[in-house]
Amino acid sequence: MTTASVNSVPETSEPAPPESAAAKIRIHRRLLPLYVSSWVLGITLWAPVEKLFLKHIGFTAATVGLLAATYAAIVPFLEIPSGILADRWSRRGVLMISNAALGASELVGGLSTNVPMYLISALLLGVYFALHSGTVDSIVYDVLLEETGTSDGFERFLGRVQVGESAALVVSALAGAAIAQLWSPRATYFLTIPFVIVSIIVVGRLREPQLHRAEESAPLRHQVATTYRTFIDARQLRPIIVSLVLTGVLLQMLVEFGPFWMVALGAPAVLFGPQWASLMSALGLGGLVAGRIPQCGKSLIAVVLAMITSGFVLVSSANAIAVIGAQVVLAVLLVATSTVAMRQLHDHVPSSHRAGVSSGVGTLTWMGFLPVSLVFGLLTQKVGIHTSALMILGLIVLTSAALLRMARREGITTGVRCSDHNVVVGLRIREL
Numbered sequence: 001m002t003t004a005s006v007n008s009v010p011e012t013s014e015p016a017p018p019e020s021a022a023a024k025i026r027i028h029r030r031l032l033p034l035y036v037s038s039w040v041l042g043i044t045l046w047a048p049v050e051k052l053f054l055k056h057i058g059f060t061a062a063t064v065g066l067l068a069a070t071y072a073a074i075v076p077f078l079e080i081p082s083g084i085l086a087d088r089w090s091r092r093g094v095l096m097i098s099n100a101a102l103g104a105s106e107l108v109g110g111l112s113t114n115v116p117m118y119l120i121s122a123l124l125l126g127v128y129f130a131l132h133s134g135t136v137d138s139i140v141y142d143v144l145l146e147e148t149g150t151s152d153g154f155e156r157f158l159g160r161v162q163v164g165e166s167a168a169l170v171v172s173a174l175a176g177a178a179i180a181q182l183w184s185p186r187a188t189y190f191l192t193i194p195f196v197i198v199s200i201i202v203v204g205r206l207r208e209p210q211l212h213r214a215e216e217s218a219p220l221r222h223q224v225a226t227t228y229r230t231f232i233d234a235r236q237l238r239p240i241i242v243s244l245v246l247t248g249v250l251l252q253m254l255v256e257f258g259p260f261w262m263v264a265l266g267a268p269a270v271l272f273g274p275q276w277a278s279l280m281s282a283l284g285l286g287g288l289v290a291g292r293i294p295q296c297g298k299s300l301i302a303v304v305l306a307m308i309t310s311g312f313v314l315v316s317s318a319n320a321i322a323v324i325g326a327q328v329v330l331a332v333l334l335v336a337t338s339t340v341a342m343r344q345l346h347d348h349v350p351s352s353h354r355a356g357v358s359s360g361v362g363t364l365t366w367m368g369f370l371p372v373s374l375v376f377g378l379l380t381q382k383v384g385i386h387t388s389a390l391m392i393l394g395l396i397v398l399t400s401a402a403l404l405r406m407a408r409r410e411g412i413t414t415g416v417r418c419s420d421h422n423v424v425v426g427l428r429i430r431e432l
Contacts, residue, residue, distance in 0.1 A: 023147050030143050031157060033206040034136060038161045040202065041099060042168025043195040045176035045188035046106065048276065053185035058115055070119050071126035072370055076363045078130035083359025091135050092208040096200050098131030103196035110189030134358030136161060141346040142209035154343040155336075159287030162335065166284025173277045239406040240344045241361055246399040247338040248365035249372055251331060253392060254279065256373060257380075258327050264385040267320040275324050282328045286335025300407055304400040307333050311393035315386055330396070337403055344406065 046053070059067070086094040105124035112118040140158045144151055176188050258279055261267075267275075306329060313326035342358070349357045372391070379388035 020148075027143060027147050027153075027157065030147070030207050031140065031161070033202050034139065034161050035164050037095075037099075037199045037202045037206075038136070039164035039168045040195050041102070041199040042165040042172065043175075043192060044169070044172050045179055045192045046109065046185070047169070048173045048176040049180040049185040049188055052180065053189075054118070056185065057113055057118060059118070067119065067122050069370070070122040071129065072366055074123055074126035075130045075133075075366045078127060079133050079359040079363040079366075082131045083134045083357070086135050086138070086359075090208060091139050092203060092206050094131050095135050095139075095203050095206075098128050098135070099196055099200045099203065101125075101131060102128040103193050103200075106189045106192050106196065110186055110193075130359075130362075133362035134360075137342055137346070138358055139206070139209060141343070146209050151343055151347055154346070155287075155290035155339050158339055158342070159284075159290050162287030162339075163284035166280055166282075166287070169280035169283070170277045173280060236409070237345065237348055239402060239409050240341055240348070241364065243341045243399070243402040243406045244338055244345065244361045245364045245368055246395065246402055247334045247341065248362070249368045250392070250395050250399055251334045251338070252365070252369050253373065253376065253395070254327055254331055254334075257376065260380060260385050261314065261323045261327075262320060265318060265320045265323065275320075275327075278324055278328050279331055282331035283335055286332040287339060289332065290336040290339035300404065303333055303337065304404065307396050307400055308393075311389075311396040315389045315393055334399075341403070341406060 054067070082094060082098075101124050105121045105128060108124060109118060109121035112121060137158055140161065141151060141154055144154055144157065179188050179191060259275065262275055310326040310330040310333075313322055314330075317323050317326070345358065345361065372395070376388055376391055379391065
């Protein structure tokens, strides 16, 4: 497939004007169910006390590793098929099924009394991750196209979805620990299920965009082949996909291994809660600043330098507060740049294949994360967190190079000048 055949937004030499006030109201009204659902679904009271619960039902360090591998392994097999299902059937329907899978995972987890039963919960969690991936951002992008005819503002609107989820994760980090202290860790699983039910009801009220149904549906075999060829043949997408995969792997590494620095530095227990809450809040903050990062010139270079500096802090600092700060800065910039890259991806993919291609990026991310996380864990055990953090620094350098290459390629292709982009960003900031 050639690049021209997958472009869904015409290339212009001038930036698109910002959406009108009336259009913004319509967009917010249509996306309100996503805002509410993301906040409600982010209430995962069991997440901060999961490791404590696992210890109570017989998990060891080895079986915890098996648990992570269980849900991480199933996601790549389901992501692209679920994305194709969303493109051919209903993105709202796939979201509702994914949320139901999360509720089932929490129910089985709360009922678990041994390792095998909890592994079933992990499999259901993997189904949720797979079905949820690529669906929300595809809905946001297509709503913008339907209402304004342009993707302008994608970063900002998707960022608001991310902010809601991030705020809920921070609340969960505090509330879940308190509930576990008052009752038990098992109770946090059952108390989370009502929030999932609410999220399903709210998503059911979403008015789904219809762009992916505008054309006559191609045969399933043709759509599957076209989705896979998008990754193989569209050279224009390769820098974007590489950027998304690398930022995704790095972000997942921070989430999974961030507390390791606290353990290695002998940080007091009181810092573990703020470290996790800060990292979760960074996910939402990154969404907020995404629309303010120009994809060219000095601003992007400053972002890259800040990411590399954060990596050096993780490698060398023995100060827990400095490490937390570096993790937060890195997480914010990873979320922001990946959101920008996600818009670039959608700009080159037709709506009929949008969720499938986006889910495919998630598949590649999980496939990259598995070996990297295994090697990082082994290195940390043998040589310590600061030495193994050189892997993180190396990934940051590769990610920075990919982002700069993507920005250069997109700037040359679209003809957008850095000064023009800054004007659009300035307009967006004033509108907020």
